[in-house]
Amino acid sequence: MITRFKFSPNDRIVVLTGAGISAESGLKTFRDSDGLWENHRVEEVATPEAYLRNPELVWRFYKQRYLQLSEVEPNPGHKALKQIEDFAGGNFTLITQNVDGLHRRCGNKRVLEIHGSLELSFCSKCLAKFPMNEIDLEQSLPRCDNCGGLLRPDIIWFGEIPYHLDIISDILCQADFFLVVGTSGVVYPAAQFLHICKSYNAITIGINLEEPKNSYLLDEFHQGKAGELLPELVRIWTRGK
Template sequence: MTRYSRIVILTGAGISAESGVDTFRAKDGIWSKIDYRDVATPQGFARDPDRVHEFYNERRRGLVSVSPNAAHAALARLEREFAGNVLLVTQNIDDLHERAGSSRLIHMHGELVRALCANCGQRHDWPGDMDVGHSCPACHSAGYLRPDVVWFGEMPYKMERISAAIALCDLFVSIGTSGNVYPAAGFVEEARIAGAHTVELNLEPSEGRSHFAEAQYGRATEIVPAFVEKLLG
């Protein structure tokens, strides 16, 4: 395999699905059962914060019963052993990459186990339940805490840093993504323009398959460790 020096890896729901994390956009996913406008928009939170908090409390509790899988572990190994630069960008709000050992990581859609104060803007680790009665540890105001996740209509986090890394990378890998959620779906084009080799690793072809120079399909727990092994070999 060609030697690379700067790798950017994008991960989506497909990498955590094999750990038992519910997906949002699959045919039988969360958004097929719940209207996202009620629980994943600023307007929904303003209408019924109790319902929104309970929705995310359920997701947060669910993390206790799942563990990182072989694909998460392989990417953590790549970060440890690769001689060049590796940046992992995830659309997932779970903490499985961290628990597998990844540290050079951007959660572009936020993190389920963190809270954001809408009053002072401070973020806090928050592994347990959250409700309207909780006060911000920084400004001590009650009623302003919300899950630190990017809702529909909001801008994903750290886009400038992501774009800068893609502009410099020589390998871009997309793992377990649907290819229909922007701006992440446009990253492969940015990478191509920058001259990077582009690879899709997915259970099946994504909507953006035609934009990738190379593709491998199968279970993430099988194809991701094999791909990392080739990169390190």
């Protein structure tokens, strides 16, 4: 028996995913151990100050990250999470720290991208959003069609407040199951989300390459790759609907 749990059709299931599941598709992020993202430091490309200092460099960086998305595909871990949404429907929420859109591309609908999306930008003046595929990426500094303001990637940078936090606390309080996938569970926001779910009696399950230090908050921990473990776990959790 690899898991002692099973979902019921009315269970509210919340999943939090982090860099680990994207890494299995070949994408790197800052959460890799060396603290660099494709050889750039956080302070160079992922703070509001970096953007003010050198917007061309920041744009070049995110354009490359955006273009790289066409070279990767959702992996079996993403596909297994899609199956959970198929099972739970409106009772499912996927919260992701990833900005690559792979969950949406895999077919998940109820996705909250708390760190934004590489596929969007917004006007730093009037805040209008623009899909990247509608922007002329040949320009070194794309501008807003409405007001001429500078566009910036729709990415939550260090020091900025993540998206959707207002609705997430309600969702966490009501969860019957909370799954943490591809993130250590020690660092904010995963650690805080885990605490909330635990204090409201959700069943908590972790899947990650390394066992987190706060694994005492997890009712079950599975060590390894999401793409290798999740397909079988999901098959068992959703069996017998």
